[in-house]
Amino acid sequence: MKNNWPLxxxxxxxxxxxxxxxxxxxxxxxxxxxxxxxxxxxxxRNEGVSIWVVESKHITASNPENSGELFEPAQDKVYRHPTxxxxxxxxxxx
Amino acid sequence: xxxxxxxxxxxxxxxxxLILGQRLSELCGHGPNLETDIALTNMALDLLGQTRSYYQxxxxxxxxxxxxxDIAFLRVERQYKNVLLVEQPNTHFGYVITRxxxxxxxxxLLLQELQNSKDETLSxxxxxxxxxxxxxxxxxxxxxxxxxxxxxxxxxxxxxxVNDLWKFTDELFHTTEDDTLAxxxxxxxxxxxxxxxxxxxIGEVLEEATLTIPEIKWFQKGGKQGVHSEHMGYLLADxxxxxxxxxxxxx
Amino acid sequence: MSEKEIxxxxxxxxxxxxxxxxxxxxxxxPEKYRQTHIRQISQHAHSEIVGMxxxxxxxxxxxxxxxxxxxxxxVQDEAGHGLYLYSACETLGISREELYDQxxxxxxxxxxxxxxxxxxxxxxxxxxxxxxxxxIINQVPLCSTSYGPYARAMVRVCKEESFHQRQGYEIxxxxxKGTPEQKEMAQDxxxxxxxxxxxxxxxxxxxxxxxxxxxxxxxxxKTNDELRQQFIDQTVPQADLIGxxxxxxxxxxxxxxxHYDFGEIDxxxxxxxxxxxxxxxxxxxxxxxxxxxxxxxVRDAAMAYAKKxxxxxxxxxx
Numbered sequence: 001m002k003n004n005w006p007l008x009x010x011x012x013x014x015x016x017x018x019x020x021x022x023x024x025x026x027x028x029x030x031x032x033x034x035x036x037x038x039x040x041x042x043x044x045r046n047e048g049v050s051i052w053v054v055e056s057k058h059i060t061a062s063n064p065e066n067s068g069e070l071f072e073p074a075q076d077k078v079y080r081h082p083t084x085x086x087x088x089x090x091x092x093x094x
Numbered sequence: 095x096x097x098x099x100x101x102x103x104x105x106x107x108x109x110x111x112l113i114l115g116q117r118l119s120e121l122c123g124h125g126p127n128l129e130t131d132i133a134l135t136n137m138a139l140d141l142l143g144q145t146r147s148y149y150q151x152x153x154x155x156x157x158x159x160x161x162x163x164d165i166a167f168l169r170v171e172r173q174y175k176n177v178l179l180v181e182q183p184n185t186h187f188g189y190v191i192t193r194x195x196x197x198x199x200x201x202x203l204l205l206q207e208l209q210n211s212k213d214e215t216l217s218x219x220x221x222x223x224x225x226x227x228x229x230x231x232x233x234x235x236x237x238x239x240x241x242x243x244x245x246x247x248x249x250x251x252x253x254x255x256v257n258d259l260w261k262f263t264d265e266l267f268h269t270t271e272d273d274t275l276a277x278x279x280x281x282x283x284x285x286x287x288x289x290x291x292x293x294x295x296i297g298e299v300l301e302e303a304t305l306t307i308p309e310i311k312w313f314q315k316g317g318k319q320g321v322h323s324e325h326m327g328y329l330l331a332d333x334x335x336x337x338x339x340x341x342x343x344x345x
Numbered sequence: 346m347s348e349k350e351i352x353x354x355x356x357x358x359x360x361x362x363x364x365x366x367x368x369x370x371x372x373x374x375p376e377k378y379r380q381t382h383i384r385q386i387s388q389h390a391h392s393e394i395v396g397m398x399x400x401x402x403x404x405x406x407x408x409x410x411x412x413x414x415x416x417x418x419x420v421q422d423e424a425g426h427g428l429y430l431y432s433a434c435e436t437l438g439i440s441r442e443e444l445y446d447q448x449x450x451x452x453x454x455x456x457x458x459x460x461x462x463x464x465x466x467x468x469x470x471x472x473x474x475x476x477x478x479x480x481i482i483n484q485v486p487l488c489s490t491s492y493g494p495y496a497r498a499m500v501r502v503c504k505e506e507s508f509h510q511r512q513g514y515e516i517x518x519x520x521x522k523g524t525p526e527q528k529e530m531a532q533d534x535x536x537x538x539x540x541x542x543x544x545x546x547x548x549x550x551x552x553x554x555x556x557x558x559x560x561x562x563x564x565x566x567k568t569n570d571e572l573r574q575q576f577i578d579q580t581v582p583q584a585d586l587i588g589x590x591x592x593x594x595x596x597x598x599x600x601x602x603x604h605y606d607f608g609e610i611d612x613x614x615x616x617x618x619x620x621x622x623x624x625x626x627x628x629x630x631x632x633x634x635x636x637x638x639x640x641x642x643v644r645d646a647a648m649a650y651a652k653k654x655x656x657x658x659x660x661x662x663x
Contacts, residue, residue, distance in 0.1 A: 003648045004442050005127070007435065024433040024498070026129055027441065028238070029647035030654065036233060037129040040136050041425055045505070064372045119404045119413070120422050125639025128428045136422040142414050149410070163409045187643045243653060244646025251642065260531035331472065336408035336466055343524055345408035345466075345516075 007093055010042055012057040013050040028053075037061050096148070097155045102175070102272040103282050104155075104216070106318065107204070108148030109176035112166060112177045113326075114197060115141035116333055121184055133233060140148065142224040147219045159299070167337040171330055172320035175270075179262035187243055187253070188248070192255035195234035197297050200288065206224045207283040216281065237301045242303025249304065250324045256300065264313035266292070325332045351375075366427040369495040370436040381555075382492050383437050384453075385564055390430035391455035392424045395448075399463040400472060402416060408466055415512050416469060422509070426502045433494040449634050455552045457615070458545045462622030467520055467527075467534035468578060473513015475535075475542040475580065481510060482576050483546065487567035502600050515582065521587040528588075536592040543607075544615045552612075569660065577605050 005027040011020035023042045028034035034053040042048065062070055078084045087094060102242055118138035124183025125131030149162035180197055182188050208220035241252035267289045269277070300307060316322065336345070346354075355375050361368070368374055404420065405626050407413035431441045447453035455556035458476055463469065484506070487499040519533035547553060547569035559565040561584070577596075584591050618626070 001100075003645050004639070005644060007646065008430075021643075022431055024501070025435070026428060027127065029644075030651035031648065033129075034598065036236070037133065040133040041129060041428060044132075044136070044421075044425070048280065061371060073169065116405060119417055122404055122417060123401035123424070124636040125392075126636070126643040128424050130392070130640075130643070132421055132424050132428070135417055135424070139414055139417055139421070142410060142417070146410050146414070166410050175448075210504075216469075240642070240647045240650040244648075244650040245642065247642050247645030248649075279406070332405040335406045338524065340408075343408075343527060345413055345519060 006057065008038075008053045009056050009059060010034075010038040011052040011054075012038070012042055012048040014047055015049055017082075018045050020050065023047075025056060097157070099200055099272050099275045100213070100221060101152045102270075102279065104148050104152045105277040106175045106270065107208070108145050108149070108152070109174050110180050110197070110201075111141040111148070112145040113174070114175040114180040114193075114331065115139075115145060116189075116329060117180065117182075117184060117193075121190065122258040126187055135234070137230050140223075141268050142232065144219065144223045144226070147222075148276060151215050151219070163337070167334050171322060171326055172332070174322070174326070175320075176317050177258065178263045178314055178317040179265065179331055182259060182288060183325050185258075186251060188252040188255040188331065189259065191234055191237045192228065192259050193242060195238050196259055196263055196296070196300070198231040198234045199228060199299075200263075200292055203291055204232050204283055204285065207288070211282070212280040212335075238299055238340060239303040239304070242300070242305040252303075253305055259313045260308045261310050261312070263292075263296075265317060268315060268318055270318050281287055324340065333339045347366060359559065359561070359663045361493045365489075367496065368491050369493045375595070377558075379437050381558065381564070382495065383434055383439055385559075386430055386434040386437075386492075386495055386498075387439075387447065388425045388432060388454050388456075390444070391448045391453055392459065393427035395455045395459045396476075397423045398629050398632055399426075399459055399461070399625070400469060403469050406466070407469075407576040408633050412516070413488040419509050419512055420474070421489070422505050425505070426475060426498075429498040430495075431499055433492075433498040436494045443558060447635060449637065451621070451630070454619070456545060457618040457623060458541045459629060460618050460626045461537070461541055462625050465530050465534060467517070467530040467539065470513050470516030470520060470531065471534035473509055473511075474517050474583070475538050476545065478512060479542050479545045479576050480580075480581060481506060482572050487564070489563065489566075491563040514587075517589070520621070521589055532589055539592050540610065540614075541618075543573055543610055544612075546576060548612070548615070574604050577607055583607055584643070622626050 007025055008028050008092045009025050010023045011025045013020045018032060021022065024036075025035050026041055028037050034055075035051055038053055039048075043051070067079075074080075082094075115138045118134055118141065120133045122131065122138070127133055143165065146162055149165045152165055153160040153162050179193060181192055182189065202224065205220045205224045208219050209224060211217045211220065238252065241248040243249070267285045271283060273282055273285070277284045299309065354373055358368075358373065358378075368378075369503060400416065400420050400423075404413065404416055409415050420656060431444060434444060437442060444453070448455065453457075463472070481503070484499055484503055488503055490496045490499065517531050517535075520527040548557060550568045550570045553569055556568055560568075581591055581596065593608045595606065597606050599606045600628055617623070621627075
């Protein structure tokens, strides 16, 4: 089992001006191969102009068990959103 | 230049793409893993795409009412002008990669010249194909290194393929009469001028891959004259099966 | 965790799914959910890569260059779809190699339709039209299934698959309006692939063991029988249009139900093929095992090379 190709995550920029987006994963022996495989697997239909690959084990992910303390405190900070503030009707856009 | 000569010249270039594409497409579904399977099929698709462009052009030049498929499927073996290298079988992955590598390096050098052809169509096809073939060369060079400098077993296997296929490399630089006519008119590429660069590039990659060049002094030839290896008949039997069994039908 | 705590978690979990919220890899999930998903997603992935074989059988013999490249691209897509699905499965904590092992040892199943042989070119048309047609009916609802990675993989699969069925139908249409020989070839293929395609949508509801749970988890949106009816209703007019005859003497439009009535399916044959007695079960599996075993030295070489390069880089850094 030890010789299996590791898993990589693939991020593709579909066109300039857009961010790289997670497209999926694949197996590759090294970074160059991961890039080539990503090109062959995920951009066969002209989906990309730039690719990032990162070995999956290097990604640190937050734990859903902590999502309460991580994300819920942001829920009631309504003053961070423009709709929190009242404007006179005459001002249509601000 | 007569159309007939130009057609012959085009087939000389295109038949290599057809036959190598056919060989690669035998592997679809049988690769060492999914990623590599997909990559090999991509190369097959590139080559068959190029084949179609060349044959469509040749069909257009022909006096008879021909199609790309007539040219691809309805010639007899002696009329196919591909080099012996590309018809060699997929003995194992080492052979697949070595055959590809030996052809890719040549193919890219050829296209880089062909893009300057005075024939606009050929020049345009070459320009498009250069991008595809640059990637092929990168892919096969990388794999030559992986196999050569990988494990003991892979080294031995790819060295075996190099030893076996080396004798087919010289034919890439032979010139036929049709070639000469095309070269004189600035339409075709004088492949002799590519030879030095070719062996230099091959040597560099093989060295990095810790592989040795076999000491072979006698090279095989014949494909360009339509004298093929015994493998070719079987390849054509597959390729032509439908068109031969059911003549004159639309598919 | 106490049993009560688990029960509580399960309840929250089921509510989440009922609200159409997605489950993501690191979220808590009942073990049965994980196992069911591993089973279904891997079965799906296996079907894609075993499905490459019957069609791959005709790539080198495709009758025209246009057909050849289309078929190559289609079979290649199936490799891609297998890859997306294995990746989705891997997020559940099982490796692709383990999944292969389950396939190769016969522990895992794949769609049994791929155990039928492709003996003429028209079979390639029939597979695209009927088998991909049935697959699409199965797959479209999965784009909104509850497990995030599976749903995302399915979105990609469905998008790419849209040309597959057209490719098949176009082949059939061309044959049907070709020479008498070609038309006969098309009809023969339809005769052989029709019933296995109906079976592909799964055993009847009365026989199906997983339906209820799968409905709850949105692994299924409609029952097998509903899907089968939908497939028949959509396919019969397509056959009529190109002048081919569905090989079912009992097939009849039913004004009252607004659906086609159809004849009895030979479920004995279905279960025999599932159990390994189809015409090509053995060939399919040995082709897969052979490719995997013959590729081992290649995969090992790439890893050894990667390690050597990494070591060299480290040495340089020191």
